[in-house]
């Protein structure tokens with residue numbers, strides 16, 4: 001009974017700190033948005049040049065749900081545009097992950113691949129993916145393919161570099177332990193080196209998914225006539241900065257969600273690693 | 284036939300940065316009998332790990348022959364279980380999966396793997412922790428998994444490289460006792476590397492004292508004190524005095540030479 005009275009006063013204090021912890025995350029963005037709204041409404045700049053957050057939200061709402069056609073031809077077409085971009089990201093990213101992991105593991109594991117393959121790839125790496133746009137358009141025309149190609153280029157190298165690094169830095173004592181337990185070359189790769197390199201490979205995948213979004217949008221501005229990047233660039237020509245901002249928010253949101261999805265997959269796959277971080281954080 | 288025969292082992296490392304060769308093991312000649320518990324005792328840097336790695340097949344001797352059960356050692360293999368200084372468990376596998384890893388590599392089904400690994404979980408006293416990952420266990424528990432993993436392969440010899448060096452004093456004593464109990468129960472051949480005279484005397488029935496670099500065998504001492512051993516008994520201290528004298532003689536010889 002005494003314990004109940006003892007703990008009772010502690011509870012509200014605990015709740016208050018919890019509420020504040022939730023609050024401290026939103027306090028900066030809330031102030032920024034409020035300041036922006038106030039500044040936009042003050043009339044110091046024409047509303048066409050700096051749309052207020054409420055106007056951007058309005059444009060975004062109409063773009064998504066098509067309630068009053070403020071966004072004209074885009075009204076109600078957000079899902080289609082977002083899907084077009086997302087599919088390009090997914091296509092290029094999937095291809096880059098597959099080939100990046102394969103090439104990276106091969107280079108990290110085998111001297112032969114390191115000598116034959118790596119110099120060429122390292123020479124291609126510093127070339128900015130964007131500078132491939134002219135060639136991509138000549139080769140693939142104006143459609144999904146040049147965009148997927150650019151996404152591939154942007155996502156491939158982070159995956160490649162991190163896979164090479166992951167495989168090369170595998171503790172050689174793991175390899176010794178594997179050999180001691182009778183692993184053959186294939187088992188050494190699949191049962192020891194690959195799992196040991198996974199944290200590094202996932203780090204590469206997360207960088208890659210960010211690059212993938214950046215490059216889809218870039219490609220859509222020049223080489224494709226659909227998707228969020230296209231809407232952004234097209235609205236800029238029509239001086240619809242509210243739609244430009246709505247497109248920026250959409251891209252940011254989708255990029256963030258892709259990373260969140262990848263993080264969830266990573267957390268599941270690398271559950272063995274989490275044990276340490278969770279302990280470290282709570283303990 | 285001895286379980287392990289080392290014939291005129293010489294190991295030279297080439298120090299590429301300084302452009303010279305480093306003689307690490309100088310003509311090691313040693314027979315280890317089946318079911319012996321041999322401690323390789325010597326100061327750090329004298330080549331104990333190198334010698335163990337040659338028996339394990341991780342390193343090749345520059346010259347000389349290494350035979351285990353009469354067969355020339357060419358590469359690592361599951362006939363020689365190794366317990367590393369750091370446990371070197373696969374961090375993505377649970378304790379039971381680490382112990383059964385050898386069976387997995389042989390393609391044995393999960394149910395049978397678990398059955399057989401449980402016996403070794405019990406042997407090293409880890410029941411209740413079989414589904415823990417290495418990051419969730421203490422250093423001593425991880426080293427138990429390392430020992431169980433080596434025992435499960437039923438190897439003809441077990442090679443241990445200072446496996447308890449990183450543990451606290453109390454855990455170390457516990458593990459030493461348990462290792463002796465396991466050795467008595469299962470009758471296996473153990474080669475145990477240590478730089479601690481006390482550890483060698485607690486564990487071994489044969490203590491091979493090595494010299495400073497280049498590593499040679501100073502003397503192989505037979506030590507058949509019954510177990511459990513009392514480290515304060517006169518017999519224990521006589522042996523300790525003898526081994527310390529060997530080591531001291533060695534350092535004065537080196538001091539005079541230089």
Ligand SMILES: Nc1ncnc2c1ncn2[C@@H]1O[C@H](COP(=O)(O)OP(=O)(O)O)[C@@H](O)[C@H]1O
Pocket residue numbers: 296297298305307325326327328329330331332333334496
């Ligand atoms: N791979 C290597 N390359 C060059 N020198 C080495 C290598 N491994 C060990 N050595 C040298 O050989 C000597 C013996 O090392 P080691 O066998 O690890 O000694 P111990 O285990 O007795 O402490 C040391 O001087 C060490 O620097």
Ligand SMILES: [Mg+2]
Pocket residue numbers: 331332333444
């Ligand atoms: Mg050593």
